[in-house]
Amino acid sequence: MFFPIIIALVLFASSSNANQIEFDYCVADPTLPHGPSGYSCKDPTKVTTDDFSYSGLRTPGNSSNIFKFGVAYALVNQFPGLNGMGLSMVRADIEIGGAGPIHAHRVAELAIVTEGTVIFGFIDTNNKPFYKTLEKGDLFVVPPALGHFQVNVGKVPAVVYAAFASPNPGISTVDLSLFKNDLPTEIIQKITLLDSAQIKKLKRGFGGTN
Ligand SMILES: *[C@@H]1O[C@H](CO)[C@@H](O)[C@H](O)[C@H]1NC(C)=O
Numbered sequence: 001m002f003f004p005i006i007i008a009l010v011l012f013a014s015s016s017n018a019n020q021i022e023f024d025y026c027v028a029d030p031t032l033p034h035g036p037s038g039y040s041c042k043d044p045t046k047v048t049t050d051d052f053s054y055s056g057l058r059t060p061g062n063s064s065n066i067f068k069f070g071v072a073y074a075l076v077n078q079f080p081g082l083n084g085m086g087l088s089m090v091r092a093d094i095e096i097g098g099a100g101p102i103h104a105h106r107v108a109e110l111a112i113v114t115e116g117t118v119i120f121g122f123i124d125t126n127n128k129p130f131y132k133t134l135e136k137g138d139l140f141v142v143p144p145a146l147g148h149f150q151v152n153v154g155k156v157p158a159v160v161y162a163a164f165a166s167p168n169p170g171i172s173t174v175d176l177s178l179f180k181n182d183l184p185t186e187i188i189q190k191i192t193l194l195d196s197a198q199i200k201k202l203k204r205g206f207g208g209t210n
Helices: 002-022 174-179 185-192 196-206
Strands: 069-074 088-094 099-104 109-115 118-123 129-134 139-142 148-152 158-164
Touching: 069 099, 088 099, 088 148, 099 174, 109 118, 118 158, 129 139, 148 158, 174 185, 174 196, 185 196
Parallel strands: none
Antiparallel strands: 069 088, 088 158, 099 148, 109 139, 109 158, 118 129, 118 148
């Protein structure tokens, strides 16, 4: 009776995160291939405190774009100490009147507003929108893979920090998926019902062709 349970536990443990059983940490060695469970480990004798610290979020991301939305990233590619930890973070700066365009990640996100007033929301798979005006100090959690957005509705630039349940959460932004590549206008027209003039205008704005 116990044997199958033990087998099941062993399988579960080995599939959940082998790194956490074998090692205290596995700082990424980005020169080695990146697989489904992350990067291979940097030589542990070369790991230092600096591998567990990252200052890149002191500086806002570049918000000189059509959304007035800048993102600074602390994902595994910027912060190799996150490898195998199941965590990462970004800092989003949203200018007055700006917005975070609708996008999705592979994993859950937990955000905190640290400056300003922001409408934060997502839309579930029944097409139901959930959104709320957040003030400094307020949190919002976004379920995995659902489209979500932020709108600065305050009188000052807004700052939001968001943590992800993965060192490499991925980002898929609807406008960029549609208009920042060479997917033909005729196909986009069919799959969105937008008219071709609007598609071509958005392609020009986002750097797409075709
Ligand atoms: C911010 O992005 C804009 C538009 O891409 C670019 O022209 C500008 O040089 C960037 N600024 C910085 C500080 O990188």
